[in-house]
Amino acid sequence: MIRRSILAAALAAAALPALAQDAPWPNRPITLMGGFPNGAGTDIYARRLAEPLARALGQPIVIDNRTGAGGNIGSDLVAKARPDGYTFYMGTAGTHAINAALYRSLPFDVLRDFTPVVLLGDVPxxxxxxxxxxxxxxxxxxxxxxxxxxxxxxxxxxxxxxxxxxxxxxxxxxxxxxxxxxxxxxxxxxxxxxxxxxxxxxxxxxxxxxxxxxxxxxxxxxxxxxxxxxxxxxxxxxxxxxxGLPPMDTSTWYGIFGPANLPAPIVTRMNAEVNRIIATPEFREWLIQNQAITPPAAPNTPEQFQQTQRADVARWAEVVRRSGATVD
The missing domain is CATH 3.40.190.10 (Periplasmic binding protein-like II)
Structure with missing residues (x-):
């Protein structure tokens, strides 16, 4: 009897990871990491988004800013996080396009090591x-x-x-x-x-x-x-x-990324909930009049966001080359 009880307990313990994986997402707090300090534009946006997003997902959204190296420290942490839907990054065209051209060596690849989830708007x-x-x-x-x-x-x-x-x-x-x-x-x-x-x-x-x-x-x-x-x-x-100069546009964007290989159902759910929130009249008014940010156009899919990111990696590489900007 004792041996059977031990065996049953062992089998139950072995089954726990499988059961945990089958639990509906999300079932615990979600971390939305940023690469810039409190009061930065990304932080302001993340905190405004966190409350309605937490209500929509039924779990708290924890804002965790890890600053330094132009956002690369936070980016690296997310790139190395488990793709389980509990760690996301409040990225920008700076962290996920410009830095690829400015920094000679990054510990991650801005395209390969992340999953684009949803574009949040254009920022002048x-x-x-x-x-x-x-x-x-x-x-x-x-x-x-x-x-x-x-x-x-x-x-x-x-x-x-x-x-x-x-x-x-x-x-x-x-x-x-x-x-x-x-x-x-x-x-x-x-x-x-x-x-x-x-x-x-x-x-x-x-x-x-x-x-x-x-x-x-x-x-x-x-x-x-x-x-x-x-x-x-x-x-x-x-x-x-x-x-009196030629027209110039240095607008960039904010967007949410997950680690590479983030499961498609999680990407789809997160994208849908964020799009629903930023499409509400109240949130759009806040973006346009309070932040001077242009909301993304519908349907704003992860695939479209990925195309935007890829295009900007190439665009900003050319800007960096022509401007001669370097990392000091």
């Missing part, structure tokens, strides 16, 4: 200055004059080497024939603090994190790096209008 960049510390920089022409008079004397902050804010500044400098000093930070909060303290002159910030300081009057928006004006900033000119 806006040039902001501190009107108190840099009262002379009232418009683009003033920036051009100051930068051309003293090469490397005018500095711009970014959210890290390889981030879209870095490339936006590099693209602008190349188009205008300027030699600007790049100062990278670990996310928007550090760069904003440096702008407000006067430690840097300019910040080519993503609109999601810039809208608050702009509306509070802490910073002045000189122009948006898009081809058309933004609905959320109707009085702010485009870079073409303000600077």
């Amino acid at each position: 960049n806006v040039l902001i200055v501190n009107p108190e510390r840099r009262a002379n920089l009232t418009n683009c022409q003033a920036v051009l004059t100051a930068a051309r008079a003293r090469p490397q004397a005018v500095s711009y902050g970014s959210t890290g080497n390889g981030a879209s804010t870095h490339l936006a500044g590099a693209q602008f400098a190349t188009a205008a024939g300027l030699d600007l000093l790049h100062v990278p930070f670990r996310g928007q909060p550090g760069a904003i603090a440096a702008l407000l303290s006067g430690d840097i002159d300019l910040f080519f910030n993503q609109t999601g994190a810039a809208m608050g300081p702009i509306r509070q009057g802490q910073v002045r928006a000189l122009f948006v790096l898009t081809r058309e004006r933004l609905a959320a900033l109707p009085d702010v000119p485009t870079v073409g209008e303000a600077c």
Whole structure:
């Protein structure tokens, strides 16, 4: 009897993993990892999305920001995570397209080691200055004059080497024939603090994190790096209008990735729930008017997101080459 009981217990224990695998997804909290600090554009978006997504999936969404190396630290952790549907990444065109060209060696492949799940929207960049510390920089022409008079004397902050804010500044400098000093930070909060303290002159910030300081009057928006004006900033000119330069668009995107080989049913469910949330009038209004982010067009499938990512890997590689931007 004792031997039979031991055998039965052993068989039951051996069956537990199979039973756990058969349990409906999700049955425990889900981690949505980010590569930039609290207050960054990705963090703002992730926290707004987390509450309705948790209700839809019936499990808590835990935001876990692992900062550093232009988002590569967080990306690497997700690339090496189990593809079980409990670890996702709040990626950007910076982390999953630009970095592939800027960094000589990455511990992961941005295409092979991730599963694109859902595109979250297009994110423009806006040039902001501190009107108190840099009262002379009232418009683009003033920036051009100051930068051309003293090469490397005018500095711009970014959210890290390889981030879209870095490339936006590099693209602008190349188009205008300027030699600007790049100062990278670990996310928007550090760069904003440096702008407000006067430690840097300019910040080519993503609109999601810039809208608050702009509306509070802490910073002045000189122009948006898009081809058309933004609905959320109707009085702010485009870079073409303000600077007399050819039209330029440095907009990037946010999107959710899982590790490679994420099961198709999980990808489908996550994609459907997120699309349903961001299609609601309330969430769309928040994106467009509060964050100046353009929501993705329907149907916004994982396959379409994958095509967008692949195209941007090639596009940003060319931008990096032409701009001469490097990781310091």
